[in-house]
Amino acid sequence: MNKFKSLIIFIPMFGLTSCAIEPWVKPYERDNLADPIMSFSRDGIAVNYMHHVFQAREAARGAEGGSGGGCGCN
Amino acid sequence: MVRKVVPAVVVGVTKLERETMPFLTQLKFLLLLLSVWVFPSMSAVLPEDRADAMYHRYEGGGMVIDGPSVLVRKSFLEKFSASANYYIDNVSAASIDVLANASPYLERRKEFSFGLDYLTNKTTISTAFTRSKENDYLANTAYLGVTQDFFGDLSTLSIGYSRGWDTVMKTGDPDFERKADRQNYKLDWTQVLTKNWIASFGFETVTDQGFLNNPYRVVRYLDPAEGRGFRYQSEVYPETRTSSAFSIRSMYYLPYRASFSVQARVFSDTWDISATNYEIGYVHPYGEHWIFEGKYRVYDQTQAEFYRDLIDPTNPAQNTEFVARDKEMSSFSDFSIGVGVSYEREFKDSTMFKKFSVNLFVDYFEFEFDNFRNVLVHDTNPGEFAVGQEPLFAYDATVTRLFFSIWY
Numbered sequence: 001m002n003k004f005k006s007l008i009i010f011i012p013m014f015g016l017t018s019c020a021i022e023p024w025v026k027p028y029e030r031d032n033l034a035d036p037i038m039s040f041s042r043d044g045i046a047v048n049y050m051h052h053v054f055q056a057r058e059a060a061r062g063a064e065g066g067s068g069g070g071c072g073c074n
Numbered sequence: 075m076v077r078k079v080v081p082a083v084v085v086g087v088t089k090l091e092r093e094t095m096p097f098l099t100q101l102k103f104l105l106l107l108l109s110v111w112v113f114p115s116m117s118a119v120l121p122e123d124r125a126d127a128m129y130h131r132y133e134g135g136g137m138v139i140d141g142p143s144v145l146v147r148k149s150f151l152e153k154f155s156a157s158a159n160y161y162i163d164n165v166s167a168a169s170i171d172v173l174a175n176a177s178p179y180l181e182r183r184k185e186f187s188f189g190l191d192y193l194t195n196k197t198t199i200s201t202a203f204t205r206s207k208e209n210d211y212l213a214n215t216a217y218l219g220v221t222q223d224f225f226g227d228l229s230t231l232s233i234g235y236s237r238g239w240d241t242v243m244k245t246g247d248p249d250f251e252r253k254a255d256r257q258n259y260k261l262d263w264t265q266v267l268t269k270n271w272i273a274s275f276g277f278e279t280v281t282d283q284g285f286l287n288n289p290y291r292v293v294r295y296l297d298p299a300e301g302r303g304f305r306y307q308s309e310v311y312p313e314t315r316t317s318s319a320f321s322i323r324s325m326y327y328l329p330y331r332a333s334f335s336v337q338a339r340v341f342s343d344t345w346d347i348s349a350t351n352y353e354i355g356y357v358h359p360y361g362e363h364w365i366f367e368g369k370y371r372v373y374d375q376t377q378a379e380f381y382r383d384l385i386d387p388t389n390p391a392q393n394t395e396f397v398a399r400d401k402e403m404s405s406f407s408d409f410s411i412g413v414g415v416s417y418e419r420e421f422k423d424s425t426m427f428k429k430f431s432v433n434l435f436v437d438y439f440e441f442e443f444d445n446f447r448n449v450l451v452h453d454t455n456p457g458e459f460a461v462g463q464e465p466l467f468a469y470d471a472t473v474t475r476l477f478f479s480i481w482y
Binding site: 022023024025027029030032033035037038040043044045046049050053054057058059060061062063064065 | 126128130132143145159225226227228258260262266268269270272274276277278279280317318319320321323325327331332333335339341343345347349351357359365373375378402403408433435437441473475477479
């Protein structure tokens with residue numbers, strides 16, 4: 001039980017201390033990251049369509065990145 | 075996007091205090107800590123308000139699939155963002171699967187999606203519903219996801235769950251109606267590594283249950299009594315499938331304003347299919363208004379354990395309970411090369427619109443199959459190939475995306 005209590009204390013403490021971590025990339029250093037060319041899916045409509053193309057022709061599926069609920073394209 | 079960061083609250087508790095604190099008090103304390111952790115005073119942002127109208131076209135392997143897609147997104151009340159997508163596939167099908175045992179056909183698939191995002195501090199809750207309809211297939215999918223920024227907005231964790239309910243029908247058989255259910259669980263972790271480098275790890279598992287095969291697809295059996303030496307029979311798939319996929323993506327900002335990306339994914343499922351794909355990409359802006367990009371992707375997979383190109387009915391190792399001859403279930407590889415160009419311009423005199431872009435992307439694919447043979451040679455070159463000795467199938471395809479986007 002003590003181990004369990006320690007664990008449930010440790011996990012949120014980890015989460016809390018994570019907020020206290022000094023960001024090693026300051027907000028004013030994020031210009032490059034904010035550039036649209038640094039987006040994994042700059043144009044959602046075009047990226048989602050390619051996921052649909054691959055899912056219809058390959059057996060692999062999932063972990064393509066981005067949100068969404070499947071293409072309903074069987 | 076740049077996010078506003080407010081210094082985080084630091085709360086500490088000593089080991090002595092922890093040991094002497096009653097458990098319930100500890101629990102209350104933890105709830106307080108959790109409330110600070112889950113709802114901190116930092117702010118994330120909603121997706122941009124924009125509208126896109128796209129013409130898409132897939133052409134290859136005897137198939138032409140094209141149509142429009144329109145996506146509109148608008149935020150309201152500062153905390154909500156709604157999106158709607160209307161998508162159409164016009165299908166002209168004369169693929170090898172169709173020609174082998176049926177006639178070419180035309181059909182249309184319509185899909186409508188509606189999504190809503192709610193932003194509270196740096197947590198975004200997203201929900202979406204998608205309905206896809208064609209004359210012999212109906213699919214409904216609901217999605218719920220939560221995205222949380224932390225570590226000073228250097229990390230983003232996103233988890234999502236979706237559930238799908240499909241109805242499979244068959245043209246020409248009004249009594250045929252089967253169900254298939256689908257559940258997706260996904261997790262994405264995106265990490266800012268340096269001021270020029272970002273990486274993302276993704277995991278997704280999908281479970282299916284119900285009627286999972288295409289009711290029109292068939293397997294072929296050796297049959298010397300038939301003129302061609304084989305006959306067709308309906309496929310039989312297992313009624314369950316679970317798959318897992320892991321991916322890692324990384325993108326680097328180059329010193330002269332360009333970006334380079336790499337992606338990799340591994341996949342496996344309970345049908346014994348394993349797959350990997352790798353992709354590299356490069357994006358290069360030119361001048362004030364142009365963006366050029368290119369990518370290269372390779373993919374390969376092993377076959378499902380019940381895939382058979384040709385079944386010898388006297389061989390119990392081939393004539394099993396589950397049998398399929400979908401080329402998508404066979405062992406194959408493909409690669410694609412894609413290029414794209416975007417022209418983007420801001421509206422200087424408009425208070426309503428911010429900017430627009432016109433975009434053209436073209437991708438070229440080649441598929442090569444390891445154990446799916448081209449049975450159409452028995453029609454085009456009768457008597458030239460023995461059953462089971464036909465050439466392996468291969469095809470190429472071109473995918474075009476032309477779209478207009480406007481931000482407001």
